[in-house]
Structures are given as structure tokens and as C-alpha cells.
Amino acid sequence: MRADDAKGMLGRALFAAAAILTVGFANFTPLAAYSVNLLMQSSTYAISVLGLTIVLGYAGQINLAQAAFFGLGAYSVALGTTALELPFFPSLAIGIVLASAAGAVLGLTSLRLGGHYLAMVTISFQTILALVLINWVSLTRGPDGVLNIKRPSLFHGYFTDSGHYLALCIAALYGVGYLVWHLRKTRLGRAMQAVRDNELAAGVVGVDTYHTKVTAFTLSALLGGLGGALFAGGFAYISPDQFTFSESVVFLTMVLLGGARSPVGSVLGTGLLILLPEWLRFLKTVYLAVYGSAVILIMVFMPDGIWGFASSMGRKLRPRSPIALAELSPLPLTREVGREDGTTILEASGLSKHFGGLKAVDEVDFSVVRNSVHALIGPNGSGKTTLLNVLSGIYRPTKGSVAFEGHDITRLKPHERAGSGIGRTFQNVRLFGALSVLDNVMVGAERPGHVVEGGALGLERHALAALDFVGLAPRAHERVGSLSYGHQRLVEIARALAGSPKLLLLDEPGAGLNHVEKDGLVDLLKRLKGHGLTIFIIDHDMNLVEQVADHITVLNFGRSIAEGSPSEVLRHPDVVAAYLGEVESHAAS
């Protein structure tokens, strides 16, 4: 840990040194006009492309209108400093506000739909904005564009000089680059990446997915606006044809080429795509055809872009410093439970979920008692997972209600339920595949309403403690996708535990595990039970259920057919019939 911190400080110091050096260099060295223009274009574009790093790279949402946001910023500065005769910086502020507002509105209206719809909505916005820029001549000056755009007049016109203005742009790029880089390791940034890797799981773990996506989209638009505003000042002339759909595609290619998941990639991609036409001039008319094939090839062979490719190579060569296990304090599991032993924590009444004519869950009533392990069993297709999805808010019930700690939570969204203290795992493991084991668990620890003392370090230690509880702390820095299936299941449990849930929903935690792993799981469940955690568990495995459950509900064809203590329930004739029936049908198939 200490070593990492020291490295972090060193990295920041080096970054700051590079920033000061470059900005100073741009400021004090008279550069050729060509270099100034090239750098001006690269740095302002890169700021806009960093916006795509957030929305596409972090949050995994497509944005085919970045040129429109860039244009909003550019036009604000252009018209602000000419038609309205405002100073540069207020115009820039207007541009940022306009672009962010447009991004927010667009995101609010379309991000519930996601995917292809988002692609279409952003294309629509892009097309309409381009039409407005051309046709609303009295406001935008139409297709001629805007001339004589001013630069900041601060300090007696210090920034009107191209070199000084360039230094300003580069400084802005460094600033934005640092913030975007830093964002990744913040709560918001982790939430975005969680949404990207597994939206459903993110919601259940406590991430307000819609809010997170809208925020990412708005931030992306904001940076688009900032880049555009600086661009307009730099080149003193803009025209509508610079902000069309094809420019949005260029922005998109820049971020993908370099690598969307890291700000380094965005800067790399922007620089490359601006320099590439300069280098590839010998290709002449086939240049764009080569460019098109390059896009396909990158998607096929380097889906994470050049930087993503390079850094995955680098990661293989460079092991992280080991985790200091001795420093970890045990997970404060029992903190949230205890006082009112034996009272009801969760109550489902008349709960139904129908898909068309299929009654997956039909009029089910049950209640989970605090500090107990309650199992839900039933043959395949009996509606167990559907019921769990209704409990965690993924499905809205057709009828009935769910109350948690006496409050009706029937209409709450998954992240709101997570916020009130319900954690869960999935039958088919749903982790955030591109994140590290530790980051996965940290997302869980950051659920709403869960306060961890000690800031970022405290949070990390809390997450490590949760990992330690399932025995995976030494692998905290590995990519979660590289773990074995059994370990991934444990990470999922640790992720839920890190949020200190009052109730833990486990969806067939034993599925797909071998005997050794299953024994380990039973042991883990017993330890959890020992800590007094309330658990609602679904499983097939009678052996496992018998060992841990205090109370069992049996579901068949969507209906509850038996309920009671394990010994009672397992002798119940309907249950025996249901299970024997299943055994027979298994034999038949």
C-alpha cells in the first residue's frame, strides 16, 4: 500500500512537471504557425475526445453527437465574442452551460432506452443541430460561419498571441486529462464502469444506473463544449460544416483508436488521427478507404485501442505490490444487525409476476425473520429466480407488495433497495469484468446510505476486509475476469457483503461449483450465519440448504406449496411429490 502511494505521488509530480514544462514551452518558445495550429487543433479536439472517454470508455454509452456539443461550445464563443461583444471567458462559460444542458436533456430523455436508441437519438440531435446552424441565418450567420472570433482580452491581451493561447489550451488539456484520469478511481467513476460492465448488477449493487449514465453523458457534452469553445478562439473562424455527423464519427474514431478506457488513449488517438493525414498523404484518394479498414481492424484486433493493447501488455510484465494483510481489520459484519432479534425484516404479500399468460410467481406470501437463514427451494422453472428478481427490484410485480423493515419497497428501484440494505448475488455470476477484484468490491461498499469512515483509504480497507472474509484479499488487484468461476462467485458475495447488507439474497450460490468449492461455500455461509446476518437463499442443493437454513419456503409452478422448518418441510407430501416428480422427469429426459 505504502509503495503504491509513493508511486502515486511520484506519478502526480511527474505529470505536473510535464504539464508545467509543456505549457511553459508553448508559452515562451515562438513556434512555427504550422506547429501552433497542429497543436491547437490536437489539444482542443483531445479535450472533446476526453468527454468520449467518460461516456463511452467509462460508462459504455454511445454518443454520436460529440461534434454537436463541440459546435455548441464553438458557436457560443464565436457569437458571444462577436455578436454579443462579451469577453471570452463568459462566452466560454455560456458554451459549457449550453452544451451540458443539451447533453443533460438528451441523456434524460433517451438514456432509459440505451443501446441503439441512444445511437439514433444522438444522430438525430446531431442532424438537427447541423441544420439549425446552417438555416437559422439571423442567429448563427448561416453557412458562411462566424469570422473574427476573439481570444481572451485578460492581462492586456496576453492571450491574443497564438503561442500564449496555445499554452492556455494545453494547460486546459492537462487539467481535464488529470480530472478524467482521476474520475476513474472515484465513486462516480467506478459506478460508470460498473454500469458499462454489467448494468443489471450495477443497479442491484446500489448504483443509480440512470443517474450515472445521465451524468456521464452530461460530462461528455460539457467537455465537448469546452473543447469547441477553445477551438473557436484558437482558429478565429468557424463554419457549420465543421460540426456535422461525419465529425462526430471522427471524434468517435479518435477515442477508439487510442483506447476509450483511458485518457491516455484519447490523447494518443486524437494526436494520431490529426497527424495521420499528414503522414499518409502519399495514399491520396485511398486514404479514407484505408482509414475505414483501420477502424474495422482496430475493432477486431485491438478492441481496447492502441493504449488498451499496450497497457494490457504492460500489466502482464509488471506485478503489483503485495497486499499487507496484517494491516486489515476484520469486516464489521454485525454492525447493521442485532437489536431486534426475531422480528420480521422482509415481508412479501400476495406477490405475483406474470409474463403474458405465464404465471411465473403467483400469489406468494412469506416473511423473512431477522438474523435467520431463510431458504427458497423448488424444482427448475418453479419461479425462484423470478421471485428474487421481484424482491431485488429488477422486475416490478404484477400484483402484491414487498415490505422491508416495515416500509413498502414495492415501487423502489434496484439501487434504492440496495440503499435500504438489501444485497444480492446472481445465479450466473454478474461481475464488472474489466475492473479489478478490489474495484468490484468497492462498488458494493459504496452503496447509497453506507458510510465508511476514513475516506478513500478507509473504503479500500473496508473492501479488502470483505475480500479477506471470503479469502480472496491477496488477489485484490487482479482483473476479476481472470479469476476462476468459483472465485468469481466468492467475489460476488464479497461485493454484496462490502455494502454491509441487512439482508443478503443469494441466488443459487452453489451452482457450478465443485465439491471442494461447495464445502468452502457452506463453511462461508455458516460463518455469515454465525455473525447473525439475515440471508435469503435459493438453491437446488438440499444438502446445502439443510445445513444452513432455519426456515424453508417451497415454490412450485409459481406458488408456495409448503413452509416451515427444514425437517417439517422436507417431509411434506407435496414437496416430496414435487421433487420426486422432478426426479422422474429428469430420468425421462
Next chain:
Amino acid sequence: MGFNLQLFFTGVGVGSIYALVALGFVLIYRATNVVNFAQGDFAMLGAFSMVVLAIDLALPYWLSIAITIGAMVAAGALFNLGVYYPLRNRTFLPVIISTIGASILLENGVLAAYGPRPQSLPSVFSIQGFSIGSVFLDSQYLVILVVTVVMVTLQYLFFERTLLGKKMQATSQDKEMASLLGIPVALMIMLTFIYSAVLGGLAGILVAPILFVSVGMGSSIALKAFAASIIGGFGDVTGAIVGGLALGVIETFGAAYISVPYKDAFGFLMLFLFLLLRPQGLFGERVAEKA
């Protein structure tokens, strides 16, 4: 009256172009859950192939059509192998971007090979159209409308009545289940790409006499066709056709009564409203949530 009738016929005509291209979108979407941003460029390829064969090489028209369809089969297969297949197990995002790359490649490849000058392609029929009172009916629009209806009917019969069609449909509904049932999923997807490339090429041949043949001809139609298919409820064949026709009519009337310069905005505005008010489209998309 004549004025509005003329607008209506033209709107339906333009709409039939959108509908024809939208069909290709919908098919690929149903099979792969991916939007093919190069669908319009299939039309462009088909049209250019006709220009080369029927005009530059002066081959008979019908032979040229046959060769073009053959070429589109190859194009569809290549497209699947190069653009979709390597990315089949990834999310939709890399695939979308890959098809955007393919679109850039196709347009600029043709540009480099053939030059930027637009070409003209005569219609299969020598008559240009006929007038009824003050209303003029362009015969090519009628041809497009007829071909669209025929293709939809054939497609329906194929998917509902033949084993191969049913297999393709099963693949589009649930790939995992289909492969468990022993359906060669990769082959079915290959066939889908081939079919929609042919459909796109056909659209190109049919619209060329009206819109001429240029490198950008496909992408400007495709964006509208895409909008049309969303209006109709993505993934629904009837919806794509109704959406296409509706878009054509709305655009034409909007241009005549509100503003010509903002013509392209009407379709997208309508799309916006649809996404806000009725995201499932006119006919509703089968939304499947997987937990």
C-alpha cells in the same frame, strides 16, 4: 386537391425507398441484434455495379442485374466474415463501430475506384410515368412499391413456410437455443447478411433511376430508413414498411407546408417524439429482459 394528392403520391414513393432499405436493417437486427450502419452502402454498391455492367460494359440489363445480385451475395458474405463474425461475441458497441468503419471503407473504396462524378442509370422500363389530371405518377416509384410488397410477401412465405426460413427465425430469436437444437447458427447469420446485402443491392438498382448513382447515395437514405424502422418498432417487418411510408409522407408534406430547408429535421423530430412517447414504436418491439 391536386396539390395535396401530388404530395401524397410523392411521399409514398419516397417512403417506399425508405421502407425497402429499412427491411434490410430489420433483418440483420433480428438475426444479430446489431444495427448495420453500412446497410445504405449495400444500395450504393448495387447501383455502382449496375453502372459498370449495364453502361460501361454495355451488358444486357437483365444480365447485369443477375451479375449484380451475385456480386451482392459475395459482398454480404465478405461483410459478415470481415465486419461482423470476428466480433460476434462482443457487445453491440464494437460491432456498430465496425459497421461504421465498413461504411467509410465502402464509400471511399468506390470513390477511389470510380471517382466522385455521379452517374445515371436508366430505368428497367422506358416510360417515365403518367399524368392523371394534374398529378404525375413516376413509374419508378410504382416499381419500388411493387417490389417492396413482393419482397415482403416472399420473405414472409420463406420465414413461415420453409424449414430454412424457420431455422433462420429460430436463430434470430435465441441463438443459444438454436445451436442446442442443432441449427448451424453461424451459417444462418451468414445467410441473413447475404440476404440483406442482396436486398440492399436491389434497393440501389431501383432507386438509381430516381436519385442517380453517387458515392453518398446510400448513407443519406440509410439514416432515414433507420429512423423509419425505429418509428415502426425495431425488429418488425410490417412496422418498417409502415414507418418508411409514414416518414416519406410526413417529410414531403412538412417540406411543402412548413419548410423545405428543415425537411430532414421532420423525420428526426418525429423519431425524437416517438422515442419519448412510445419507445416501443408503432407495432412494438419484443422487449426481452434477461436476468
Next chain:
Amino acid sequence: MRPLVLLGSLVAAGALSLAASATFAADPLKIGMVAPATGPGAESGRFQTQGAKLAVEEVNKAGGVLGRQIELVIEDDQTTNPGVVLAFSKLAGDKDIPAFLGSIRSTQIHAMAPDVLKLGKPVMIGGTDPQLTHMGNPWFFRFRPNDVYSARVIADFGVTTLGKKKWAIVHSTDAFGTNGMKNLVESLKALGVEPVLVQGYPNNSQDFTPVALAVKQSGADVMGTYMTFEPDQGIFAKQLRQLGVTLTWVGSPTTVTTTALKLAGPALYGSYAVVDFNKDSSETAKVFAAKYEAAYKTTPDVFGAWAYDAMHILALAINTAKSLEPEKIRQAILAVKGYSGVEGTYNFDQNGDGLHGYNIVKNNDGTIVFEKHIDFKD
């Protein structure tokens, strides 16, 4: 932390590697030119390059400039505004280049204008937006008649020569079309005519029925058009005829390009157009066309013609000035009067506009016939 360091050093490396651009003194006299080699304008860029090179060869054969051979340095402008800015500033970094040939696209020239003003060296341009030579930038010299003249010629020809008073104007909503429309409205006003219809349309329209119906309903007997793309013009012409509209058509140069004739076919028969380059308009033009065809096996068009004239007049001006000083070259260009170029007779005014008139041609059943040349004194 390492990515952050990389991010930092990446930007730094980018900046440093571009630090200096070296300059070497060379014997031949370098003239810079920006032209599209990539992007949608690549084809027109080839014509521009060929026209300029033809002129360079001739000048060099005749002894060059100030006893030195001309060497053309060409940079690709990618047909985009940022592209032209980069291309021009790259050329501008070479201190040995005394003058430049610029773009034919008006928005590109606007984009490079701030750099041109700062550099203070003459740039020959082909963009026809009138504003370009009227915005206080003394370094632009235009080798095509600006759009004020095309509009005045369309209006003058229609109103005075053909005697038509009921005008419809149809224009693309891009920079070219919108400015053309504005100038045409003003020119008509000067002749006492108020158009009965002014109708814009977006480029790449798939259908022109609403526009054609609007023209029909306006009852106009003559129509002036500024249309940018030939397919648009072809669709419009066909639909106009299909709806039974027969009026006199006087269009911008796009109306009579080879492509337009091929696409629209009979639908454009009988229409008139203004063109700045027509190979039958003068003896000089005929000779140029013959030489061009001999050299490149294609018929020259306006893209080659203006660059050819620009290079010749620039060489002439440097020779007259006997100096490479920008201000002296500038004065020498402005002093050019009565020079017979392939685009017409050049009489530079104080704004830097060399040409003040257009040719009128007619589409006579598919062949282009030269009608008349209209020149203005002011």
C-alpha cells in the same frame, strides 16, 4: 500511476517534436499551393494542380521568374477547414515562399484568413464569396469573378436580354447557394424586380416535388438557381418537367457541367447558365484548352483554369515588381490591367478582384453553346 505520467509526457513529446521547422535556402523559387488531395474535393484538387503545373511549365520555359525556375510546393488541405489551416501554416513556415495559391472553397479561405493576415504575403484565391476581398485583408487576390457578378449577370441577362420580370429563385442552403440567392435578390432589386418566390433546399434532397410545386404555383416565367450538387439539380430538373413546368432557367455554373448534362439529360435542354470558364469564350481559352487536353487527356474545367491564370499573373507580377517583397508583389498584381486570361480579361481593382463579369452559355439540346460575355465596370 504510470498512465498519468505517460499522458503527461505524450502531450509534451507532441509539442516538442513539432518545435522547429527548419528552413533551407534553395535555388528555385518556391511557390506554395494548398489543394485537396484527399476528401470529397480530391478530384477538383487534381484539376487545380494540373492547371497550376501547366502554367509553371510555361513560365519556366519562358525563363522563369527573376531568372529562377518556379517550383510548386503543394500541401493537401483534405477538403476541410482545419485541413487547409494546417496545410497553409505548414507552407507559411517556409520563409522562402513569397506567395501562395489558395483554395477555391470560400469557407476554407475564411478559415485560413487570420493566418494569411498575420503572415502578410499574397495569396491567390478562387473562392467566390464577395466578402473575401472586402474584409480588410489586403493579401487575397481573386482569379474568378465573385458571386456578386454571377448574380448581376443572371439578373441582367434575364431581365434586360430576355425581358423576363416574374422571377423564382431556387438555391441550396449551403454557403454557395445562400450567398448566390442574396446577391441575386439584390441584383434584381437594382433592376426594379422583386422575385415572386425564393426557395431554399438542403443538399442531397431525395425529392424536389414540394420545391417544383412551389415554383409552379408562383407563376414565375423565369428561374434563377444556385444549386451545389448535380444529382440535386438533375432530380429537380426532371421533376419540374414532369409536373409540366416550362419556364426559362438561368442557373449558376453547376447547371452546365458535364455531369449535370449527363444526369438531367433532356430535362435541362434550353436552359442558360453563367460560367466563368468556357473554352469557346476567347482565343486564349481555346489555346489553353488545347494545351491542357494535350497534356492531361481531359477537358479542362474551372478548377484548372483559375489556377492556370493565377500562376501566370503571379509570375508576371513578380517579374514586374523585380522583387519578392510582399508589398511590391501586391502592388504589381493590383496594377494588372487588360490581361487576357483563360477566364476572361483581368482588370484588378483595389480590393483584389481580377474579373468582373461572366459568360452566358446555353444548353442547346445537350451541347453547350457560348451566348455572350457580360462585363461590369464597377
